[in-house]
Amino acid sequence: MTPAEQDEVRRRQRSRAVIMAVLLGAFVILVYAISIAKMGMRG
Amino acid sequence: MATLTQSYALTADWRDFLALTKPRVMTLVVFTGLAGLLVAPAPIHPVLGFTAILCIALGAGAAAALNMWWEADIDALMKRTASRPLPAGRMDAQTALHFGVGLAFFSVVLMGVATNWLAAAILAVSILFYVFVYTIWLKRRTPQNIVIGGAAGAFPPVIGWAAATGDVTMLPVLLFALIFLWTPPHFWALSLFVRSDYAKAGVPMLPVVAGAKATRIQILLYTIPMSAAALAPWALGLAGTVYGVAAALLSGAFLILAFRVLASRAAEPAAMKAEKRLFAFSILYLFALFGALVADRWIGA
Numbered sequence: 176m177t178p179a180e181q182d183e184v185r186r187r188q189r190s191r192a193v194i195m196a197v198l199l200g201a202f203v204i205l206v207y208a209i210s211i212a213k214m215g216m217r218g
Numbered sequence: 219m220a221t222l223t224q225s226y227a228l229t230a231d232w233r234d235f236l237a238l239t240k241p242r243v244m245t246l247v248v249f250t251g252l253a254g255l256l257v258a259p260a261p262i263h264p265v266l267g268f269t270a271i272l273c274i275a276l277g278a279g280a281a282a283a284l285n286m287w288w289e290a291d292i293d294a295l296m297k298r299t300a301s302r303p304l305p306a307g308r309m310d311a312q313t314a315l316h317f318g319v320g321l322a323f324f325s326v327v328l329m330g331v332a333t334n335w336l337a338a339a340i341l342a343v344s345i346l347f348y349v350f351v352y353t354i355w356l357k358r359r360t361p362q363n364i365v366i367g368g369a370a371g372a373f374p375p376v377i378g379w380a381a382a383t384g385d386v387t388m389l390p391v392l393l394f395a396l397i398f399l400w401t402p403p404h405f406w407a408l409s410l411f412v413r414s415d416y417a418k419a420g421v422p423m424l425p426v427v428a429g430a431k432a433t434r435i436q437i438l439l440y441t442i443p444m445s446a447a448a449l450a451p452w453a454l455g456l457a458g459t460v461y462g463v464a465a466a467l468l469s470g471a472f473l474i475l476a477f478r479v480l481a482s483r484a485a486e487p488a489a490m491k492a493e494k495r496l497f498a499f500s501i502l503y504l505f506a507l508f509g510a511l512v513a514d515r516w517i518g519a
Contacts, residue, residue: 187231194232205269209332212265 229311234303238286238314239279239321246375246504247278251399254378254390256479257515262333262382270381272516276325277341281348281370283318287311288353295419298412327385329381329417337381344373358420361427368401369394375508389456392447393508399444400504403476407497410434410479411487434480437496441476445469448507457511458518464510468503475499 176184251274255267262270270435286304295303303309328339352367370423372394381392388453409416409423410433425433446467452462478492 186489191232208265209269212263216263 230303230309234308237303237319238283238309238317239459240282240286241279243282244278245276246501247371248275249405249505250393250508251374251378252376253512254393255382256378256512257389258379258382258385266332267382270337270378271330272376273325273332273338273341276321277329277345278374278375280318280321280325281345282335283314283321284345284349286355287314287318288349289357290423292358292419296415298415312507325412329377333381334384336384336386340373340377340380340386344370344377347373354379359426360421361422363422364405365402368405371401372397388454389451392450392456393455393511395450396444396447396507397504399440399447400500403444403472403502404497404500406433406437407479407493407500410493411497430485434482438476438480441473445473445501451511458514460517461510463516464514465507468506468510472496472499472503 240380248271252271255262255270286302289299290302290304290311293299293302299305304311304314320414323340326342326345329341338372339514348370352363357361358368362517375393375397376386376390379393380386410425410430417426417440424436428436448465448475449462451457452459452465475496479496482490484490
């Protein structure tokens with residue numbers, strides 16, 4: 176791999192990691208909201 | 219080989235994963251699923267309703283990814299699809315397979331946990347149907363491929379309804395029938411003016427196998443029961459006048475355009491105005507019809 180290609184791979188890895196982190200964060204918030212909604216329905 | 223696969227997997231851009239889910243097809247799936255959810259007689263908590271629609275979208279994305287995984291070889295032969303992540307070589311097949319399977323499981327389990335397991339089961343069936351019955355079994359074997367395969371796209375309103383109510387009654391079944399019967403004229407209109415591509419890839423689309431004339435007749439033949447299915451909710455008293463009027467006007471316009479396609483003798487894609495108009499209108503038709511159904515329910519409530 177040339178240095179330029181290596182840089183491109185690093186860049187894509189970074190952007191994928193950032194998106195994965197955002198999605199995981201969103202998933203945590205969603206599960207929390209689902210839990211609250213379900214508890215509200217029972218109460 | 220392992221290192222090569224790995225380096226491919228690492229270099230796939232996030233946009234390629236997004237492209238794998240066919241986001242444009244997803245809009246219609248999300249819209250009809252949302253309509254099914256909104257016309258259901260049982261109110262659903264907004265968070266759970268949002269989650270249900272999210273799961274329908276993710277399930278559709280998973281099915282699309284698995285479809286692209288299986289069809290990379292024929293996608294490479296068609297102009298319209300050659301730039302997709304797999305045929306263009308931006309992603310390896312295994313990554314697409316893992317992504318699709320992972321997303322499918324995630325969407326089904328989340329649906330079950332957030333709403334109910336009937337909705338989750340129907341979602342699972344729709345994904346399996348699209349991947350195994352349509353993509354793997356029928357698409358390359360029979361010109362009736364999209365007739366049966368269209369059933370996969372007809373599930374979203376049923377899933378939305380089931381997510382809200384926990385059961386399936388007459389209205390969601392009629393909405394299923396409507397999309398099921400709508401798919402052949404919608405898709406065959408498209409396949410008339412992109413015929414050369416399908417022929418090149420050896421996909422037995424109706425215009426390729428039976429010719430343009432037979433396809434134009436089939437389009438009209440499906441439009442008639444489709445219109446009946448569109449009017450049925452009103453005729454059976456399951457929807458009000460607003461929906462009934464909208465269904466009659468929209469189906470009437472659809473029939474007129476289908477007759478124009480029948481009368482068309484155009485052989486070259488550039489001259490196929492009637493076919494292109496029907497294809498464009500068919501998308502508007504489904505959006506407007508489901509929109510009218512929701513509006514009708516809200517006005518009536």
